[in-house]
Amino acid sequence: MSVEFIGYVSHQESSEIHLPQGPAVNPPYIAAVAQAHEYGGFDRVLIAHSSASPDGFQIASFVVQQTKRLGILLAHRPGFVAPTLAARQLATLDHFSAGRTAVHIISGGDDTEQQRDGDFLEHDDRYKRTDEYLDVVKRSWTSETPFDHEGVFYRVKGHRSLVRPLQKPHLPVYFGGSSEAAIQVAGKHADVFALWGESLAQVAETIQRVRAAARPYGRENAIRFSLSLRPIIASTEDAAWARAESILARATEVVKSNPNFTRRPSEPKNVGAQRLLAEAAKGTVVDKRLWTGITALTKAAGNSTSLVGTPEQVTEALIEYYRLGISTFLIRGFDPLEDALGYGRDLLPLVRAAVANEDSKATRKELDSVQA
Numbered sequence: 076m077s078v079e080f081i082g083y084v085s086h087q088e089s090s091e092i093h094l095p096q097g098p099a100v101n102p103p104y105i106a107a108v109a110q111a112h113e114y115g116g117f118d119r120v121l122i123a124h125s126s127a128s129p130d131g132f133q134i135a136s137f138v139v140q141q142t143k144r145l146g147i148l149l150a151h152r153p154g155f156v157a158p159t160l161a162a163r164q165l166a167t168l169d170h171f172s173a174g175r176t177a178v179h180i181i182s183g184g185d186d187t188e189q190q191r192d193g194d195f196l197e198h199d200d201r202y203k204r205t206d207e208y209l210d211v212v213k214r215s216w217t218s219e220t221p222f223d224h225e226g227v228f229y230r231v232k233g234h235r236s237l238v239r240p241l242q243k244p245h246l247p248v249y250f251g252g253s254s255e256a257a258i259q260v261a262g263k264h265a266d267v268f269a270l271w272g273e274s275l276a277q278v279a280e281t282i283q284r285v286r287a288a289a290r291p292y293g294r295e296n297a298i299r300f301s302l303s304l305r306p307i308i309a310s311t312e313d314a315a316w317a318r319a320e321s322i323l324a325r326a327t328e329v330v331k332s333n334p335n336f337t338r339r340p341s342e343p344k345n346v347g348a349q350r351l352l353a354e355a356a357k358g359t360v361v362d363k364r365l366w367t368g369i370t371a372l373t374k375a376a377g378n379s380t381s382l383v384g385t386p387e388q389v390t391e392a393l394i395e396y397y398r399l400g401i402s403t404f405l406i407r408g409f410d411p412l413e414d415a416l417g418y419g420r421d422l423l424p425l426v427r428a429a430v431a432n433e434d435s436k437a438t439r440k441e442l443d444s445v446q447a
Contacts, residue, residue: 078397078430080423081148081301082112082415083407084120084138086129090409091369091379092325094333100129106141108412115419119146121405124181126191132164139172146175148249152183153208154194154201159234161208162215169240176240177247179269180205182260184252184345198344202256204228209248209264216245249301253281253346262288265298267403271347272304272380274354274361275395282400301403302396303378306414307366308386308422319383322409323368330372348375364392378407390425397430 088104089095097104112120120138122131135149149168151161169176182205183189184198196204207226214222221235240246250265252258258281261268268285270278278300286295307322309315343349352375355367360383370379382389393404404426408414 077402077434078427079118079301079403080116080418080426081119081121081403081405082115082117082418083405083411084108084112084122084134085411086134088411090411091373092322092329092409094329100134102137104412105134105137108415109138109141109145111412111415112419113142113145115415116423117145117415117419119148119175119177121148121179122150124150124152126188132168135168135176136171139168139175144175146177147172148177148179150179150181152181152192153205154183154196155192158208158211158229159215159231159236162212163236163238165212165246166216166236166238166240169242169246170238174241176242177249177267179249179251180209180264182252182257184254184343184347186344198254199256202252202254202260206260206263209260213245213264216240251347253350257346258284258288261285261298262290262294263292265289267299267301269301269303269403269405270401271351271375271378272302272365272382273350274365275399277350277354278302278396278401279399299403300401301405302401303405305369305378305381305408306389306406306418306422307381307383307409308389308417310385312384312388315383315385315388319366319368319381323372326369326372326409343375351375351380354380362392362395364388378405386421386425389422390429393426394429394433397433 084105086105087095087097087099087101109120122135122138124131131149135147139147165176165178182201207228211224211229211231215234215236216239218235221233223233224231247266248264249267249269250261251269252261262285270281282300285298289295289298307315307319309318351370354361355371359368360366364382364384366381366383369381373379382392406418
């Protein structure tokens with residue numbers, strides 16, 4: 076497929092406009108959201124990670140048992156289990172999911188968040204650790220013979236795993252981070268580099284940086300790119316903007332009553348969030364319909380920028396990113412279950428048709444140039 080859609084499955088119902096509802100682990104809700112994404116035609120769903128979240132491996136295992144086709148993108152933070160153990164856990168999940176598993180490596184950009192789980196490494200050292208961690212994980216996935224590893228962070232002697240991923244040569248590795256340290260690790264290891272919902276100019280710049288970092292490894296054209304957004308769609312443009320303003324008003328009330336729920340307590344230290352806030356400082360709307368209202372309110376607490384408009388208008392905006400090299404869109408709504416169904420009905424088919432048209436035009440252009 077030339078375009079991939081990733082949704083989002085949380086362990087309970089919550090968003091910037093919904094305080095958490097139900098138990099911390101809510102199996103019926105998890106199953107319903109996963110099945111809504113499968114019904115809507117999504118390719119994968121992200122299962123996120125934080126220092127307070129329920130265990131993602133178990134949620135992922137539950138989701139694959141509740142679905143038949145839907146892929147999993149499991150967020151995983153290096154540094155808390157041995158890389159050889161993580162390799163076996165992920166490979167085992169790949170077998171139980173019949174080859175539907177991918178891993179999203181997050182090294183951690185927030186010292187406070189890391190320290191809640193006992194990790195006191197500095198930012199750049201965390202990415203150095205991730206680099207070594209992925210070296211060992213990939214070797215565990217692929218080595219037919221026992222191997223030794225002695226590095227700065229990990230030491231392994233005589234390791235050989237009996238379980239390897241169904242997917243060859245290994246599970247897809249998604250990777251994020253906008254700092255220079257992150258970009259360098261991505262150039263070496265990422266199969267898919269994930270960006271937050273930045274402006275067109277920012278996305279073009281980041282793609283160029285990642286490809287330059289991948290060039291020494293001969294991977295300049297091997298990396299795909301993902302963009303995370305929160306589309307707000309309605310039958311008319313006016314209705315879509317009205318819905319955006321309603322979402323902002325509701326989110327503002329949530330922040331006032333629960334200031335630590337979805338809003339950062341201080342200015343962000345990670346570069347990705349800083350870049351989003353820099354765009355938000357330019358205005359509420361960037362590039363015609365990239366809306367930064369929630370970004371400014373929450374101090375860029377995660378995936379927070381939106382494309383606002385009719386399904387056709389949002390499709391046009393997504394295609395502009397596709398032309399830059401984005402082939403994966405990670406999208407989730409502020410009403411998680413309802414929006415997943417709405418995207419599947421009203422947005423995904425339009426985008427897939429538009430991408431097919433773009434690819435067809437590119438093929439015809441290539442053929443014409445060869446014949447000329």
